[in-house]
Amino acid sequence: MAGATRDREFRAFFVHQDGLTESIPDYGTTGSGAAYAELFLRDIVSTKKLPTVQEAANLALHAVKGAEIMDPNVGGKAKVVRMSLEGKPGEKAKKTVKIEHIPISDSLDKRAAKRMASILRDMGHEMRAVQQSSRRKRVKTKLKRKVRQ
Numbered sequence: 001m002a003g004a005t006r007d008r009e010f011r012a013f014f015v016h017q018d019g020l021t022e023s024i025p026d027y028g029t030t031g032s033g034a035a036y037a038e039l040f041l042r043d044i045v046s047t048k049k050l051p052t053v054q055e056a057a058n059l060a061l062h063a064v065k066g067a068e069i070m071d072p073n074v075g076g077k078a079k080v081v082r083m084s085l086e087g088k089p090g091e092k093a094k095k096t097v098k099i100e101h102i103p104i105s106d107s108l109d110k111r112a113a114k115r116m117a118s119i120l121r122d123m124g125h126e127m128r129a130v131q132q133s134s135r136r137k138r139v140k141t142k143l144k145r146k147v148r149q
Helices: 034-044 053-070 106-148
Strands: 002-004 010-015 021-024 080-086 096-102
Touching: 034 053, 053 080, 053 096, 053 106
Parallel strands: none
Antiparallel strands: 002 010, 010 021, 080 096
């Protein structure tokens, strides 16, 4: 949800089921695939440099496509919008929210899905390698204990 603070700054807020609101400083995710989307975004979103509108739309699309692979309740064609405040300079009271739809082509949608599937496969390979490495260490530790006895 978007809103404005008392000092008329435009901000994004997450509204919890009980009505409490939480300011979102950089980016946020909601819905059944939110945890997966956060996982994907954590390493690719830079808090040092703000992305352009198109870069942010692409990041959002990739996060949705990644969550779609992991969660059967997520899916369909992603819709991305940009929200901004419009008004005359110096006029604080008369600002309106402008909602602009960011076009997402079918080919971009499909490319994002393929890229996220590839990233998930790579993550799976890395996780298996870490598991195998830790198993080897446990076996070596057990062998050392037996040798000492």
